Amino acid sequence: MSLPVLSRLRFLAAGLGLASVLAACGSGAETTTATDASPAAASPAAGPWTFTDDRGKKIETPKRPARVVAQVGAAAALWDFGVRPVAVFGPHRLKDGTKDPQVGDVDITKVESIGNVWDEFNVEKYISLQPDLLVSGMYAKDALWYVPQKSAATIEQVAPTLGVNLIGMSVPKLIERYGQVAAALGANLDAPEVTAAKARFDAAAAALPTPEAKGLKILVMAGGPEAMWVVNPDDHPDVRYFKELGLDVVVPEKVDDGGYWQTLSWENADTYEADVILVDARTQSMRVEEMRKKPTFAGLPAVKAGQVYQWHAEERYSYQGYANVLEQLRTDLAKAKKL
Incomplete structure (x- = not known):
């Protein structure tokens, strides 16, 4: 196994992407x-x-x-x-x-x-x-x-x-x-805190997308030292839901064999046009400030416009968790404009 693959495996092992390895190396059943x-x-x-x-x-x-x-x-x-x-x-x-x-x-x-x-x-x-x-x-x-x-x-x-x-x-x-x-x-x-959280979640979902947000092309990604990974929405429940709500999310043309992502070298960071970039906020992912040291990433229109926001890739699946996510997403998209 080459060093780049090992490096990718280390990154993926810390987060969602390892599932593609598990799926590829496991039983093969659906x-x-x-x-x-x-x-x-x-x-x-x-x-x-x-x-x-x-x-x-x-x-x-x-x-x-x-x-x-x-x-x-x-x-x-x-x-x-x-x-x-x-x-x-x-x-x-x-x-x-x-x-x-x-x-x-x-x-x-x-x-x-x-x-x-x-x-x-x-x-x-x-x-x-x-x-x-x-x-x-x-x-x-x-x-x-x-x-x-x-x-x-x-x-x-x-x-x-x-x-x-x-x-x-x-x-x-x-x-x-x-x-x-x-x-x-x-x-x-039916506990009050649960029903209140559900009402908040429903309201946050109903507020997306705003008319302005409907016109934005959104790229969801994660980064590592040697490559970046573009999310395949169908394999990520939250990003799939963003699409269901009406947001225009980039769908990669060629997904990796194990699913979940398309792996791109940093030289090909401009493969997909986007007005907004959502970046994996987990501690194991490369920070945006580090990504900006990659010239091809720094040169992306969304990066130059400051339209890079957090993506909480492993948020808890509760009404409280995703009320927070949807409310923050609406706030972030309200600051963005079509490029």
């Missing part, structure tokens, strides 16, 4: 969708509990799981619905000790950490927590996000696992699915 699985209603805490996840796997436990461990994306969504995991894994603490935005409103001082970066999962600590259930999203069939393949068999033996499919779905459906999981775990979906 992903299921949330609509393929039977929604589960909440079960009484004292009685038998069942739930069918998006792998088609029927989970059965003597009582409703109370000690839930979750990947940070799932943990953040469940937290907003009222479920309080006992532990999280995946990016939740930055180098300075503050919260990683990916963990949302989860109080990281009140949950245990069993891993903070890719391929880090403390199995011994996980066992010691005596979990009832592990919850994670899936960017490839049967591959629980941030659960290391080398430890997957052991982790599966400790407690049941529940996977939520994140591919081929739009944001509202994913939020609804996490709501179903939360309800099955005892959350009250």
